[in-house]
Amino acid sequence: MGIEVKNINKLFGEFKALDDVSLNFPTGKLVALLGPSGCGKTTLLRIIAGLESADSGQVILEGQDASNSHVRERQVGFVFQHYALFKHMTVFENVAFGLRVKPRRERPGEAQIKEKVLNLLKLVQLDWLADRFPSQLSGGQRQRIALARALAVEPKVLLLDEPFGALDAKVRKELRRWLRRLHDEIHVTSIFVTHDQEEALEVADEVVLMNQGHVEQVGTPDEVYDRPATPFVYSFLGSVNLFHGRVEGDVVHVGPHQLEHGGSSVANGSSVVAFARPHELSISKSPDAKGVHAVIERVLKFGATARVELIGVDINDHKKQQNYEVELTRAEVAGLNVKEGEHVILVPKRLSVFEHEEEVA
Amino acid sequence: MAGGIATALGAKSIRGNQRINNATTESPWVRRLIIGTGLFYFTIFLLLPLGAVFVEAFRKGVDAYLAALVEPDAMSAIKLTLITALVSVPLNLVFGVSAAWAITKFNFPGKRFLITLIDLPFSVSPVIAGLIFVLVFGAQGWFGSWFLDNDIKIIFAVPGILLATIFVTFPFVARELIPLMEAQGKEEEEAAIVLGARGWQVFRYVTLPNILWGVIYGVVLCNARAMGEFGAVSVVSGHIRGETNSLPLHVEILYNEYNFAAAFAVASLLAVLALLTLLIKTYVEWKAAQVNAQHKED
Numbered sequence: 270m271g272i273e274v275k276n277i278n279k280l281f282g283e284f285k286a287l288d289d290v291s292l293n294f295p296t297g298k299l300v301a302l303l304g305p306s307g308c309g310k311t312t313l314l315r316i317i318a319g320l321e322s323a324d325s326g327q328v329i330l331e332g333q334d335a336s337n338s339h340v341r342e343r344q345v346g347f348v349f350q351h352y353a354l355f356k357h358m359t360v361f362e363n364v365a366f367g368l369r370v371k372p373r374r375e376r377p378g379e380a381q382i383k384e385k386v387l388n389l390l391k392l393v394q395l396d397w398l399a400d401r402f403p404s405q406l407s408g409g410q411r412q413r414i415a416l417a418r419a420l421a422v423e424p425k426v427l428l429l430d431e432p433f434g435a436l437d438a439k440v441r442k443e444l445r446r447w448l449r450r451l452h453d454e455i456h457v458t459s460i461f462v463t464h465d466q467e468e469a470l471e472v473a474d475e476v477v478l479m480n481q482g483h484v485e486q487v488g489t490p491d492e493v494y495d496r497p498a499t500p501f502v503y504s505f506l507g508s509v510n511l512f513h514g515r516v517e518g519d520v521v522h523v524g525p526h527q528l529e530h531g532g533s534s535v536a537n538g539s540s541v542v543a544f545a546r547p548h549e550l551s552i553s554k555s556p557d558a559k560g561v562h563a564v565i566e567r568v569l570k571f572g573a574t575a576r577v578e579l580i581g582v583d584i585n586d587h588k589k590q591q592n593y594e595v596e597l598t599r600a601e602v603a604g605l606n607v608k609e610g611e612h613v614i615l616v617p618k619r620l621s622v623f624e625h626e627e628e629v630a
Numbered sequence: 631m632a633g634g635i636a637t638a639l640g641a642k643s644i645r646g647n648q649r650i651n652n653a654t655t656e657s658p659w660v661r662r663l664i665i666g667t668g669l670f671y672f673t674i675f676l677l678l679p680l681g682a683v684f685v686e687a688f689r690k691g692v693d694a695y696l697a698a699l700v701e702p703d704a705m706s707a708i709k710l711t712l713i714t715a716l717v718s719v720p721l722n723l724v725f726g727v728s729a730a731w732a733i734t735k736f737n738f739p740g741k742r743f744l745i746t747l748i749d750l751p752f753s754v755s756p757v758i759a760g761l762i763f764v765l766v767f768g769a770q771g772w773f774g775s776w777f778l779d780n781d782i783k784i785i786f787a788v789p790g791i792l793l794a795t796i797f798v799t800f801p802f803v804a805r806e807l808i809p810l811m812e813a814q815g816k817e818e819e820e821a822a823i824v825l826g827a828r829g830w831q832v833f834r835y836v837t838l839p840n841i842l843w844g845v846i847y848g849v850v851l852c853n854a855r856a857m858g859e860f861g862a863v864s865v866v867s868g869h870i871r872g873e874t875n876s877l878p879l880h881v882e883i884l885y886n887e888y889n890f891a892a893a894f895a896v897a898s899l900l901a902v903l904a905l906l907t908l909l910i911k912t913y914v915e916w917k918a919a920q921v922n923a924q925h926k927e928d
Contacts, residue, residue: 318824340824341823341826347821349817351817357840367825370825370828370831
């Protein structure tokens with residue numbers, strides 16, 4: 270069963286943090302709640318933990334309605350963005366805390382506590398730090414201790430709120446691979462909140478994309494990246510080129526230019542936004558190619574692939590400058606022999622078309 | 631005046647340990663002028679009066695000094711002052727910690743108003759504070775006749791002194807803790823609750839250790855004020871010798887009777903108390919800064 274939330278609503282004053290959110294988190298999976306700041310993902314996580322209460326809706330843990338049970342009784346583990354380690358306790362005491370505050374009947378003996386804590390510290394590979402204080406540890410070490418502390422009470426569910434948010438880029442990358450491996454080892458149903466799409470796609474079994482208090486799409490990292498369900502998901506996951514136009518038959522009219530699309534359900538004549546990722550565009554120099562005209566601004570050739578930045582031309586219905594980005598292999602760039610300032614045509618290899626609703630960033 | 635000391639000490643340590651950075655320091659005579667001014671004020675307003683207390687206290691010799699302290703009225707004043715502190719400080723400690731806990735860890739309507747209310751004793755003159763209690767509990771006051779009928783004495787008796795002192799020292803602990811606890815946030819408490827800790831366990835094992843130095847600091851200040859309060863206590867006390875005279879009131883009476891040596895002898899007790907308070911306060915501040923610096927690295 271895992272975790273289920275049903276029709277969760279939450280208002281902060283006038284602000285609608287969560288708008289009728291229903292989700293199912295399968296047992297043993299690592300799920301990412303992904304979205305921009307203010308989209309409600311942390312609020313949802315705190316509601317699942319019981320640190321915040323929903324205005325309406327249900328939280329179901331392991332098949333049991335937990336909406337009205339106290340945080341203490343929910344048996345969740347929570348990892349905070351800023352670690353929230355107890356500053357005045359040693360690492361050992363931090364991890365032991367959850368065991369020591371148990372009611373006398375359930376509390377394990379001192380020897381058992383010691384064994385358990387040391388095992389957990391070994392699991393997070395920090396058993397040599399048991400006698401240190403949190404202030405003596407690095408950020409990455411603190412977060413691992415926070416994780417060990419959360420696991421000490423054997424939670425049914427592990428909730429992580431931006432667990433790598435306060436760490437620098439290199440440590441963050443190491444730690445998320447480590448978290449992935451750890452999860453494969455312990456298989457506790459886990460939900461982690463992040464605003465970093467790379468982190469979500471890399472670590473999670475399943476990604477839940479949220480925006481403005483509602484769920485945009487749920488799917489595996491491949492699904493959400495390759496087949497985004499909404500314009501928001503498209504532009505949030507990775508860089509993207511936007512074309513505003515009108516659909517007619519199998520082409521999209523963008524100003525005086527035409528782009529071919531692979532078929533869409535959008536009605537003929539309606540105003541649309543078309544999306545193509547940088548690697549889904551090709552550059553053509555032949556004048557009769559079907560595509561959007563642009564001028565090459567810069568060619569960046571470091572790394573495994575080359576990036577070409579372009580500026581759209583002849584698109585009069587949009588006052589603001591249209592920027593495009595194309596990703597090519599270095600060989601392709603060499604073969605094309607493109608120069609900065611050159612006039613070329615952008616031809617999409619794949620184009621996703623959505624009905625135009627709102628301005629998408 | 632503390633500025634004077636700091637300037638003086640600061641200048642000394644610069645000269646002693648560091649090369650003077652010409653880009654950020656003033657010319658020598660400007661420095662001398664500022665330090666001189668500081669020291670001048672420090673001497674006139676602090677050192678001299680403090681010295682005078684002890685000089686006057688011992689003017690008639692050590693025997694007279696001790697005699698003034700063990701004299702029955704003085705002893706009873708000391709006793710009353712100790713009782714006042716012993717009652718009002720623990721009460722304010724309990725109140726202050728619970729108020730700060732409620733205000734910083736929970737959200738409820740009227741929170742700002744409550745904070746303002748806690749500050750009230752700071753903004754009201756102590757004499758007015760005393761008068762409030764006379765008006766409410768005095769013989770002519772709202773509940774005066776009821777108390778008279780039931781033979782309960784509050785004004786011109788020890789309970790009135792306790793009430794006035796508690797009122798005046800009301801904000802010390804809470805005021806000290808609220809900013810501290812606000813800055814610490816509630817994440818550690820939340821972590822403890824998720825781990826299964828009960829309310830009192832959270833307080834005992836997580837909150838209290840984090841605010842311990844702030845609590846001690848508040849108690850020290852509260853105690854100093856409780857023992858030294860003059861205005862409010864003077865209004866409600868009735869100045870009955872051997873019964874409702876606290877140390878500060880006793881000093882006044884002795885002084886008005888031209889018994890200067892005795893007055894200063896008793897005053898020196900309060901001065902020693904003040905110095906002790908300062909010493910503890912400095913230590914606590916230093917200790918708290920250390921603890922804070924350690925936590926800052928988090």
